[in-house]
Amino acid sequence: MFVRGLKRKCFDGEEDIxxxxxxxxxxxxxxxxxxxxxDMSLVKLQLCHMLVEPNLxxxxxxxxxxxxxxxxMTQDGTWQMINTQSTGQAPVDRLVSTDILCRSxxxxxxxxxVPGYSAFSKDFEGDQAQDRSETMSTASSVQAPxxxxxxxxxxxxxxxxxxxxxxxxxxIFETLENKSPNSVExxxxxxxxxxxxxxxMLTGMMSNTKMGxxxxxxxxxxxxxxxxSSNCKxxxxxxxxxxxxxxxx
Amino acid sequence: LAGFGSLMQDVLWCFSQVKGTIDIxxxxxxxxxxxxxxxxxxxxxxxxxGGRVVIFQREQESKNQPHRRxxxxxxxxxxxxxxxxxxxxxxxxxxxxxKIRWLPQQNAAYFLLxxxxxxxxLWKVSERDKRPEGYNLKxxxxxxxxxxxxxxLRVPVLRPMDLMVEATPRRVFANAHTYHINSISVNSDxxxxxxxxxxxxxxxxxxxxxxxxxxVDIKPANMEELTEVITAAEFHPxxxxxxxxxxxxxxxxxxxxxxxxxxxxxxxxFEEPEDPSNRSFFSEIxxxxxxxxxxxxxxxxxxRDYLTVxxxxxxxxxxxxxxxxxHDYLRSKLCSLYENDCIFDKFECVWNGSDSVIMTGSxxxxxxxxxxxxxxxxxxxxxxxxxKPRAVLKPRKVCVGGKRRKDEISVDSLxxxxxxxxxxxxxxxxxxxVAATNNLYIFQDKVx
Numbered sequence: 001m002f003v004r005g006l007k008r009k010c011f012d013g014e015e016d017i018x019x020x021x022x023x024x025x026x027x028x029x030x031x032x033x034x035x036x037x038x039d040m041s042l043v044k045l046q047l048c049h050m051l052v053e054p055n056l057x058x059x060x061x062x063x064x065x066x067x068x069x070x071x072x073m074t075q076d077g078t079w080q081m082i083n084t085q086s087t088g089q090a091p092v093d094r095l096v097s098t099d100i101l102c103r104s105x106x107x108x109x110x111x112x113x114v115p116g117y118s119a120f121s122k123d124f125e126g127d128q129a130q131d132r133s134e135t136m137s138t139a140s141s142v143q144a145p146x147x148x149x150x151x152x153x154x155x156x157x158x159x160x161x162x163x164x165x166x167x168x169x170x171x172i173f174e175t176l177e178n179k180s181p182n183s184v185e186x187x188x189x190x191x192x193x194x195x196x197x198x199x200x201m202l203t204g205m206m207s208n209t210k211m212g213x214x215x216x217x218x219x220x221x222x223x224x225x226x227x228x229s230s231n232c233k234x235x236x237x238x239x240x241x242x243x244x245x246x247x248x249x
Numbered sequence: 250l251a252g253f254g255s256l257m258q259d260v261l262w263c264f265s266q267v268k269g270t271i272d273i274x275x276x277x278x279x280x281x282x283x284x285x286x287x288x289x290x291x292x293x294x295x296x297x298x299g300g301r302v303v304i305f306q307r308e309q310e311s312k313n314q315p316h317r318r319x320x321x322x323x324x325x326x327x328x329x330x331x332x333x334x335x336x337x338x339x340x341x342x343x344x345x346x347x348k349i350r351w352l353p354q355q356n357a358a359y360f361l362l363x364x365x366x367x368x369x370x371l372w373k374v375s376e377r378d379k380r381p382e383g384y385n386l387k388x389x390x391x392x393x394x395x396x397x398x399x400x401x402l403r404v405p406v407l408r409p410m411d412l413m414v415e416a417t418p419r420r421v422f423a424n425a426h427t428y429h430i431n432s433i434s435v436n437s438d439x440x441x442x443x444x445x446x447x448x449x450x451x452x453x454x455x456x457x458x459x460x461x462x463x464x465v466d467i468k469p470a471n472m473e474e475l476t477e478v479i480t481a482a483e484f485h486p487x488x489x490x491x492x493x494x495x496x497x498x499x500x501x502x503x504x505x506x507x508x509x510x511x512x513x514x515x516x517x518x519f520e521e522p523e524d525p526s527n528r529s530f531f532s533e534i535x536x537x538x539x540x541x542x543x544x545x546x547x548x549x550x551x552x553r554d555y556l557t558v559x560x561x562x563x564x565x566x567x568x569x570x571x572x573x574x575x576h577d578y579l580r581s582k583l584c585s586l587y588e589n590d591c592i593f594d595k596f597e598c599v600w601n602g603s604d605s606v607i608m609t610g611s612x613x614x615x616x617x618x619x620x621x622x623x624x625x626x627x628x629x630x631x632x633x634x635x636x637k638p639r640a641v642l643k644p645r646k647v648c649v650g651g652k653r654r655k656d657e658i659s660v661d662s663l664x665x666x667x668x669x670x671x672x673x674x675x676x677x678x679x680x681x682x683v684a685a686t687n688n689l690y691i692f693q694d695k696v697x
Contacts, residue, residue, distance in 0.1 A: 037584070040587070044590075053341065053343075053366070055429070055593070056447040056448075057447060057497050060478050061534045064476055065533070
């Protein structure tokens, strides 16, 4: 997906984003670029756990970027806007292909339509629509996705994650939908002294079938998984997602 | 020494040698991950992603071929690290050699430290050119002789044999790092060294492998609060109590080990105030320091971040004394470089022997040199096309828009998969080693 080292032919044209902020906010493309950057960063954070071992420096820098965007969007008031807007047509707009992100400002001013999404955004579009109907009732829930967010730092088995990229994206967008000002902290939740704590990885799992070498460990629920108030169905969906990712072979 | 300390305009760099295959498809394991000359420049070591170390030795200059100024030939090759699996954490530990550092030579053998993400090893490289023959109790194959056949007494004699270079692991320093080791640095006392990972720095004694002292720990009690990591660390070249470490937020801390056992409080803090006109969402990422190096004199430190190289005076903490733009034309491409992860590339930087010129790598197999005295800079390329023996390297230029001249290259044509991350400069001569993916280029200045 993110092939390193490809020659970039497109003109970046994000000079807008790098000028003074006050002047930029008048241009609608700034918000779009910022949102795309946020989406890209969240995907990167998720993707990095498909590697052998995540590069901590890279993860920290990406997370700081996400936090920075989030803070700015909170000050803007656009953060609240996203929380309350209708979910129907949102996903299509949200993950904007990198064509838009890197398109020149001139083209955007002319209002050119995006010629086509990159491959993966097309695929998840379909999944996203399906998930929307299942999770719409939990728009206000913050705790529900906490488990899967906590897995961003702790997901460690690369084979399991490699399988289901689509479902990972679904989860990211559930995250985006349900985000609160604390969602970035959620990304770091449950990570205590050992970065690769198996116990926290097992948190929320319904079975530990994959943990062959840890037969002695019992799966126990973390005290942070307080999902009693949220919709049971969405809980099951999320747990299914988590289990599918962890158990994926 | 010809060319030593000379101003850059007098120096013409020539191709000398290239090591490695020409194949289009690069085996991942052959990608060079570190390059280092030893203290005399006689040896040049490389480490690769496959965990191997290759040491080149400079041949003696011969009077018969004065134009061949000491070529480097393979001296020893050994497997330093193997891939491992951490069963507790269900994670692979890569065998890639992150850093090699030489110890100063104290006897006939050579010693170096090599490290992967988790384990540091001390290797002894020694020559054997004699072998004992004529054991009393053993035959030539080493088998014990039948005692009843032994009728005379003889003492083994050393006889010459073909030169054999052996590399043996003398110490293994393991299990001291939870996070990935990014730096090792030999102390000027030659008794201790440090290893630094993302969050901690440990001090070792060469003789003791089951103990190390933690001297820096920036891990927050709550990992949710983690916003900064250690990116590089190095001991002062002369003061064995002093070291520096750099961070992902573009800061450098100088620490004095005499003040306390845990050097969490710095003695000096180097940070340049941010330029508000250049602020963007990528500001922090491009300010992350990928390498820090003391000058040979010990008076300055040099840091490399994504777009610049900076020289700092140890006596001035609030800003660098010199800033050099490596490839500022990338500033408008940061978004794409973030997308394809190139923005996280960690470039290294090096001083020449007299601290007058600094060098660092870029993309498209370009590398850059900056003369601190004349303020002139040059861009050169490591490529097979420029690889005729003793061919003078032609300066390259990147065109940033508008009309492109004949031999300029436009920014959009740069190959970002060809990156020069690792370079080394001979301690006293104008000889440089440049690692381009799986090839090692050696350039020397022109001999008249």
